[in-house]
Amino acid sequence: MFDVRTLSLVGGVLAILLVATSLGQRLKYSRDIGINPALVEAFNLRIRAWWLMCTVLAAAFLLGPASRVATVIVFFLISFWALREFITLTPTRLGDHRALFWVFIVFTPLQYLIVVLGVETYGLLFSVLIPVYAFLFIPARVAMAGDYKRFLERVAKIQAGLMICVYCLSYAPAILSLQIPGFEGQQARLLFFFVLLVQLNDVLQFAWGKLLGRSVIAPAISPSRTWEGFLGGVASTSLIGAALWWATPFDVWQAAGISAVIAVMGFAGGMTMSAIKRDRGVEDYGTLVVGHGGVLDRIDSICFAAPVFYHLTRFLFVAP
Amino acid sequence: MPLTLEATSPSLQLPWEPSSRKMTSTLLAIVARILSGASVRWIDCQPDTVQRVYFANHTSHLDSIVLWASLPSHVRALTRPVAAKEYWEKGAVRRFMARTFNAMLIDRKDIKVHQSPVDMILGQIGQKYSVILFPEGSRNAEEQIQTFKSGLYYLAKKRPDLELVPVHIENLNRVLPRGEFLPVPLLSLVTFGPPMYLEQGEAKNDFLTRARDAVKRLKDL
Numbered sequence: 001m002f003d004v005r006t007l008s009l010v011g012g013v014l015a016i017l018l019v020a021t022s023l024g025q026r027l028k029y030s031r032d033i034g035i036n037p038a039l040v041e042a043f044n045l046r047i048r049a050w051w052l053m054c055t056v057l058a059a060a061f062l063l064g065p066a067s068r069v070a071t072v073i074v075f076f077l078i079s080f081w082a083l084r085e086f087i088t089l090t091p092t093r094l095g096d097h098r099a100l101f102w103v104f105i106v107f108t109p110l111q112y113l114i115v116v117l118g119v120e121t122y123g124l125l126f127s128v129l130i131p132v133y134a135f136l137f138i139p140a141r142v143a144m145a146g147d148y149k150r151f152l153e154r155v156a157k158i159q160a161g162l163m164i165c166v167y168c169l170s171y172a173p174a175i176l177s178l179q180i181p182g183f184e185g186q187q188a189r190l191l192f193f194f195v196l197l198v199q200l201n202d203v204l205q206f207a208w209g210k211l212l213g214r215s216v217i218a219p220a221i222s223p224s225r226t227w228e229g230f231l232g233g234v235a236s237t238s239l240i241g242a243a244l245w246w247a248t249p250f251d252v253w254q255a256a257g258i259s260a261v262i263a264v265m266g267f268a269g270g271m272t273m274s275a276i277k278r279d280r281g282v283e284d285y286g287t288l289v290v291g292h293g294g295v296l297d298r299i300d301s302i303c304f305a306a307p308v309f310y311h312l313t314r315f316l317f318v319a320p
Numbered sequence: 321m322p323l324t325l326e327a328t329s330p331s332l333q334l335p336w337e338p339s340s341r342k343m344t345s346t347l348l349a350i351v352a353r354i355l356s357g358a359s360v361r362w363i364d365c366q367p368d369t370v371q372r373v374y375f376a377n378h379t380s381h382l383d384s385i386v387l388w389a390s391l392p393s394h395v396r397a398l399t400r401p402v403a404a405k406e407y408w409e410k411g412a413v414r415r416f417m418a419r420t421f422n423a424m425l426i427d428r429k430d431i432k433v434h435q436s437p438v439d440m441i442l443g444q445i446g447q448k449y450s451v452i453l454f455p456e457g458s459r460n461a462e463e464q465i466q467t468f469k470s471g472l473y474y475l476a477k478k479r480p481d482l483e484l485v486p487v488h489i490e491n492l493n494r495v496l497p498r499g500e501f502l503p504v505p506l507l508s509l510v511t512f513g514p515p516m517y518l519e520q521g522e523a524k525n526d527f528l529t530r531a532r533d534a535v536k537r538l539k540d541l
Contacts, residue, residue, distance in 0.1 A: 080505075084357055084505060084506055084507050085507065087504075087506055088357075088491060088494075088506045088507040092494065094497050094498075097494075097497055097500050097504060098500075098502075100504045101502050101504050104504055104505055
């Protein structure tokens with residue numbers, strides 16, 4: 001199951017992580033080089049999150065025949081935790097309690113159960129369970145609780161949380177059941193490629209913004225996101241994606257194009273979640289979790305990029 | 321009938337029970353921590369086995385379990401929550417849980433002048449146990465912390481050596497609100513604050529206000 005391509009991809013990532021980790025530690029203990037310590041701290045926290053991501057994904061891949069199920073379970077747990085963070089920071093009322101119970105205990109596990117059973121087999125249910133059935137169920141259940149105050153607003157918040165944290169993210173493990181001719185048994189590498197590019201894009205946009213950033217896109221929402229960072233990030237992510245074409249079923253140009261789309265969607269995700277955070281007046285979704293950025297802060301770009309990546313790949317390679 | 325307390329003093333346990341009980345109590349603590357997503361902060365205070373009174377705001381039936389589960393296991397083993405008897409005696413599951421987290425169950429309907437809950441608590445904790453209590457009396461539905469009942473004052477007056485540790489519990493009322501029986505697994509936050517004592521000659525109301533402010537202050541730290 002671990003062929004040369006997978007090994008090179010994973011090995012390359014491990015090498016980069018090792019370099020980044022030692023760099024982070026060096027920066028941490030050399031104080032007189034004029035870099036903001038908060039920045040170094042953020043960098044080190046992000047690297048730690050990557051190690052965690054990498055270890056969990058690698059462990060899930062290594063389980064052999066059970067690896068697909070294990071990977072889906074990992075994404076289920078991430079979704080569940082992200083949804084906890086989302087709803088925790090969203091003011092809900094007592095009347096939403098029963099609806100929330102359904103959201104957490106029924107709809108979230110059910111969506112991932114469908115992914116386990118196979119998105120190719122249960123494709124229709126996979127795509128409508130949350131956007132249609134949960135969409136209709138939530139307002140009805142809230143209405144039955146009898147509290148009409150700010151009704152539409154409360155319902156919309158629960159729906160948004162479920163869509164972003166669960167529905168959109170579930171497209172990432174769904175990549176594992178894409179039936180691409182000539183690429184059977186290698187979907188795990190495609191998923192790894194996707195997660196890698198999204199994470200790289202986050203960093204590249206940040207780095208370009210720090211280096212060249214002049215024109216801030218929306219100062220009220222995120223003072224660190226600039227047009228220069230955005231464009232630099234998209235360009236360099238596309239280059240890296242193209243250079244990694246051998247890990248995917250794409251040719252070089254397709255890989256570059258899809259990477260550009262991933263970069264744009266990743267940016268959109270980060271921007272959207274920043275807007276929500278600003279509205280709630282917090283820095284991180286993990287505010288209630290001491291000492292960590294939230295899970296949602298790490299996966300916001302994945303949530304936005306996953307459905308588009310899935311659909312593009314499917315459109316290009318899977319016969320209808 | 322005098323004020324009734326659950327007879328769970330460890331001396332009554334059979335020899336093989338403590339270890340199995342330790343296991344179930346650890347298990348219960350882990351489940352409570354996972355379910356409530358509780359993160360724990362200690363501000364100007366460290367976990368310790370000295371005799372303490374943890375007093376907290378009361379917003380959910382989960383408060384006592386989650387606060388108890390937030391303590392490190394060696395402290396937890398020596399800490400007993402005071403809980404409402406009519407709630408924790410209802411049904412086998414609750415009874416089992418109350419026994420597992422070693423609760424002192426107090427019948428709020430049956431409080432007599434000569435058998436005050438304060439005396440019962442002091443009798444139960446002896447020179448060994450710490451106690452968790454909720455001086456607001458009943459759970460409040462609003463965000464505001466209600467005025468404290470006087471029990472904390474008399475406890476401090478009769479046992480001035482006890483450390484009084486304010487604790488603020490956030491968001492648990494959304495995990496399990498009043499009148500609901502199924503919890504929604506959101507995240508919560510338990511904050512332990514610096515210990516305080518009853519000052520020499522401090523009036524009852526002044527002390528209770530100060531204690532309430534000590535809990536309230538932790539919310540914004």
